[in-house]
Structures are given as C-alpha cells and as structure tokens.
Amino acid sequence: MSSGTGTPAVRSVPRPRADALRNRERIVAAAREMFVEQGPDVPFDEIARRAVIGNATLYRHFPDRADLVHEVVLSVMSRVAERAEAAVRTVSEEGGDPFEALRRFVHEAADERIGALCPMLSEGFDKNHEDLLAGRERLEAAVEDLMDRARKAGRLRADVAVGDLMVALSQLTRPLPGSGGCVNFDQFVHRHLQLFLDGLEAPARSELPGSAATLEDLRRPQ
Structure with a gap:
C-alpha cells in the first residue's frame, strides 16, 4: 500500500x-x-x-511457564536495580554516608526476595537471554558503584567485593528447603542482614579467610 x-x-x-x-x-x-x-x-x-x-x-x-518465569526474574532484577540506582543518586546528589545508603539498599533488596529467584534458574531456563544479561549488567553496575563509593569514603572494609554482598543477600532471602512446617525464618531476615552489614563496616574487626568473592566467581561452573 x-x-x-x-x-x-x-x-x-x-x-x-x-x-x-x-x-x-x-x-x-x-x-x-x-x-x-x-x-x-x-x-x-x-x-x-x-x-x-x-x-x-x-x-x-x-x-508458556518459561515465559512467565523469565518475566518474573526480569521484573525482580529491574526493581532491585532501580533501588540501587536510587541509592547512588541520593549519595551523588545529596551527599551523606554512602555506607548508610548501601545499608538501606540491602534491606530494600531483601524485601524483593531476590534469593527466591535461585530455584527458578533451572536447566531449562535461559540465563543468557539478551534481556536478562542487560538487566544483570545494570544491577551489578549500580551495586558496584554504591560499594565503591562506600569503600572510597573509608566506610566499607577493603577485603570484600560485590559477590560477597550478593551471596549473603541471596542466602538470607532464599526459602530454606523443608522449612515450611518449621520456624518462620522470614521474620529474621532483616535482623541477620543487619548483623552481616555490621561486619562489612570499616575498620575490619577480623581477617577474612580466602579472597573476596567477585561476580565472575559466582558465575564460574562448579
């Protein structure tokens, strides 16, 4: 026509x-x-x-169920990235303590239950889909930026990396297998995250075994 x-x-x-x-x-x-x-x-x-x-x-x-799982994972990643970017903007535009901004972000990310995504990343799930790679890069860049600001301000211990943070966040927000009839662990998530965050503050109170966990470490096949 x-x-x-x-x-x-x-x-x-x-x-x-x-x-x-x-x-x-x-x-x-x-x-x-x-x-x-x-x-x-x-x-x-x-x-x-x-x-x-x-x-x-x-x-x-x-x-298809895979389409829905894909969309849910993408949605959670996007929401968490938005919270990390907002924390970076707050520090950049308003000043303030970057470690406290990091602390607020971690608690907000916990409410998104990012660790609950882990069981969905099964063999049939395309982890390397273009949308998911872009979402992951966006999230990682924002968290790296936030941690770097806290580290440069002397508020974040130098021997930790973004992988350490993501491991703790994922573990503490992931439902434990077989815990359905046991204690309601959700009520302790923010309490235990606070304990973890206290351990990230500088000056370090102990020497950590091993080396800082990078994002490449987390992706490396076991």
Whole structure:
C-alpha cells in the first residue's frame, strides 16, 4: 500500500491497551509472590486467582511457564536495580554516608526476595537471554558503584567485593528447603542482614579467610 507519494506506507504497531498492560503487571506481581511462597511450579490457575483474572487472560499473556518465569526474574532484577540506582543518586546528589545508603539498599533488596529467584534458574531456563544479561549488567553496575563509593569514603572494609554482598543477600532471602512446617525464618531476615552489614563496616574487626568473592566467581561452573 502506498502513501500517495511513491513511498510505501509505514504501518504503526498498535500499543497494548491500558487494561492489557495492567493485567500483565498483575500477573507478574502475583506470580512473583507465589513463586516465593510455593516455588516455580505453582499451578497457573492459582496465579490467575491471586491476580484476580481468568485463566484465559493469563495464558494469553504467558502461554508458556518459561515465559512467565523469565518475566518474573526480569521484573525482580529491574526493581532491585532501580533501588540501587536510587541509592547512588541520593549519595551523588545529596551527599551523606554512602555506607548508610548501601545499608538501606540491602534491606530494600531483601524485601524483593531476590534469593527466591535461585530455584527458578533451572536447566531449562535461559540465563543468557539478551534481556536478562542487560538487566544483570545494570544491577551489578549500580551495586558496584554504591560499594565503591562506600569503600572510597573509608566506610566499607577493603577485603570484600560485590559477590560477597550478593551471596549473603541471596542466602538470607532464599526459602530454606523443608522449612515450611518449621520456624518462620522470614521474620529474621532483616535482623541477620543487619548483623552481616555490621561486619562489612570499616575498620575490619577480623581477617577474612580466602579472597573476596567477585561476580565472575559466582558465575564460574562448579
């Protein structure tokens, strides 16, 4: 079809309707909650019920479970990255103690339950998808920046790296296997994170065994 000037008309791609976007956001939010509570194999009809939508709507947005898991992981990474970037902006624009900004970020990231993503990263999950690599790089860059500012201010001990922080954050926000009928460990997450953060402050009170954990260490196959 021509535009009348000899050049082909360009078709505009219709934007998703506002209600469709809202439904998609509700699905991802509900799935994130239920993946944390029950794991990545929670039935789709339960996710639809939590999102207050019909099953057909859920399948229309996410016909495959892998697509939904991908979107949830991407969403959590994005939200945590936004919090890290906000902490960096606060230090950069308003000044203040960069270690306290790091402390606030860690507690905010814990509320996103980033450690609950670990069970979802199974063999069938594409960890090297373009979107996920970009999201991971964004998150890592922001956390590295925040830690570097705290280190240069003499507030963060010099023998730790971003990998150390991510390991602790992941372990303390990951549901323990078989703990369903045991103690409610969630109530202790922020308490134990605070203990960990106290151990990151300079001057160091002890010498750590081994070497600082880098992000490359975390990605290296065991």
